[in-house]
Amino acid sequence: MKFSIAAAALAVATVASAQIQLSDPTEGTVWTTGLAQYIRWTGNCASMGAAAKAVKVDIVNGPSGNVKYVADLGTIDCSSPTNTSTNLVVPSKNNNGPIPSGSYALRVNTDPIQYTTNFIINNPDAPSGGATAAPTSTGAPQPSTKPSSANALAAGSALAVAVLAVAQLVL
Numbered sequence: 044m045k046f047s048i049a050a051a052a053l054a055v056a057t058v059a060s061a062q063i064q065l066s067d068p069t070e071g072t073v074w075t076t077g078l079a080q081y082i083r084w085t086g087n088c089a090s091m092g093a094a095a096k097a098v099k100v101d102i103v104n105g106p107s108g109n110v111k112y113v114a115d116l117g118t119i120d121c122s123s124p125t126n127t128s129t130n131l132v133v134p135s136k137n138n139n140g141p142i143p144s145g146s147y148a149l150r151v152n153t154d155p156i157q158y159t160t161n162f163i164i165n166n167p168d169a170p171s172g173g174a175t176a177a178p179t180s181t182g183a184p185q186p187s188t189k190p191s192s193a194n195a196l197a198a199g200s201a202l203a204v205a206v207l208a209v210a211q212l213v214l
């Protein structure tokens with residue numbers, strides 16, 4: 044039985060390794076649109092295979108549970124265990140016009156999806172008093188702690204793999 048438990052633990056660890064943690068931008072970060080900005084993460088997403096070299100990063104906002112896409116930021120290569128940072132230029136507008144200054148987060152389309160904490164984007168080209176910025180008076184939205192369906196899905200697959208591993212050893 045010891046071997047079965049070890050195999051199950053290994054299967055879970057393997058699936059979890061697709062996850063990276065965004066360490067920049069942080070909560071106090073202010074990004075100005077039109078400029079290259081620093082993104083950093085820990086871990087790597089090499090288990091995504093070829094897709095790891097160009098993982099899409101979106102600018103999002105809104106409260107946890109109702110996160111809205113705002114604009115594409117670009118892609119990151121999180122396949123490497125050593126190069127865990129890059130610079131991406133923050134767009135000043137999307138299809139709806141200038142992106143209002145305000146509170147935003149990043150959504151990184153790894154498997155499972157990762158979110159940064161909220162940080163500030165300052166857009167000198169946007170009219171001031173943008174009404175569509177994320178609400179801050181009702182408490183900071185926490186997209187990073189959002190229980191996403193992707194997380195649940197990954198946990199489900201990990202369990203399935205683990206059960207399979209145990210079953211194979213028992214049979």
Ligand SMILES: *[C@@H]1O[C@H](CO)[C@@H](O)[C@H](O)[C@H]1NC(C)=O
Nearest residue numbers: 119120121126127128129130
């Ligand atoms: C790390 O990778 C990025 C592209 O993802 C590249 O722009 C940057 O120059 C690389 N840094 C180093 C130190 O190789």
